[in-house]
Amino acid sequence: MTEVISTIPVSRLRQRLIEDMNLRHFSMETQRNYTRDVGRFATYLGRPPDTATAEDLHRFQIEQREAGVPVPTMNSIVSALRFFFTNTVDRPDLARKLVRVKSMRKLPVVLSRDEVTRLLNATTCLKHQAALSVGYGAGLRVAEISMLKVRDIDSERMLIRVERGKGGQYRNAMLSKDLLTLLRHWWKVGHQAGVMHRDGWLFPGQHYSKPISTRQLHRIVVEAARAAGIGKRVCPHTLRHSFATHLLEDGIDIRVIQVLLGHAKLENTAFYTKVATRTVRTVISPLDKLGIFTVADTAPDG
Known part of the structure; x- marks a missing residue:
């Protein structure tokens, strides 16, 4: 009887936690992770987590x-x-x-434009x-x-409405002409097959009433990369990294990229400057501008 009573507060706390996250429009993935x-921590503590002390948290970490x-x-x-x-x-x-632990942030894996083409075609x-x-x-x-x-695709303003971004934030993402053409083709095929509806998911899962899972999207990317002969470690986020890096290399202002990505901090977007190799190659070294060293007309000695 004592064991049953002790689990009641935990169950109520769990429900309250879920309600608090729903109020803030947290994504389902974030809710799963937080829960x-x-x-x-509750398992480590051996009792309801709301009874924790500062020393408990210290020892836990x-x-x-x-x-x-x-x-x-x-x-x-x-x-x-x-x-x-x-x-x-x-x-x-x-x-x-x-206490948050500081760590060295690894450079993201970025695909070349050719690799992206091969992956999508695979x-x-x-x-x-x-x-x-x-x-x-x-x-x-x-x-x-x-x-x-489906309704999130705004072809009139050429925008994609992201209603449940990170942290429950709403934003508009860009919609290119070629992407719109592809999505219209997918809508035609999917609608005729009965898996897409005007008020339904843009990418249904195994049943049209549920969206495709993030796990399945991860598997799709990995399999496409393998089929395309790409040796890099690829995941869905690799495409997002490549999007940002390629825009930066094309000279798009970094603050514009920040808005498109939905980054709260500019420093997160600025991180892509470390992998934008095309940008580095276009910079003229101040040494070259001095004009001291020139190619000799005659063959070098030796």
Whole structure:
């Protein structure tokens, strides 16, 4: 009987956490991650997480580090617990005790334009090609692609409405002419097959009432990359990285790219300058401008 009673507060806290996330329009993926991470802390604690102390959080983070938990995972848990203690149980004092771990940010994998072409052409069906083309052509996150509906394609203003972006933010993404042509073709085929409806998902899953999953999109990208003979480690986010990098190399202002990507901080967008090799190659070195060294008319000695 005691065990049953002890689980009731946890269940109520879980429901309250979900309600708080829904109020802020968090994506389903974020909700799953936050629920899982708060549950992980509750398991460690052995009692309802709202009874935690600052020392509990301190020991939890130390044990995570000693257990070799990857830094991104540790920081993800910090984000979940900060939200939980700040919003769900109104204990911001505990949220301030959580420490984010600094890490060296790895350079993103970026495909060349030729590799993107090969990957898109290596997809096995029109729906897959259209979904991946949205990732590259509009720079959308994989969860954003999954949650798109047919009505989100605004052909009059040439925009894609992203209603559930990261952090529940709304924004407009670009819609190119070629991408619109492809999506119209997909709509025609999908509608005739009975899997697409005007109020339905742009990319339905196995059943038209549910969207394609992010896991399936990941598998589609990996299989297309393998079929295209691309040796790089590719995932759906690789297309978003490539979108940003190629725009930067084409001379698009970095603040415009920031808006298109939906980045809250410019520093996140500026990171792509480190992989924009075409931009580096177009810069003229100040040494060349001195004109000191010229190619000799005669062959070098030796």
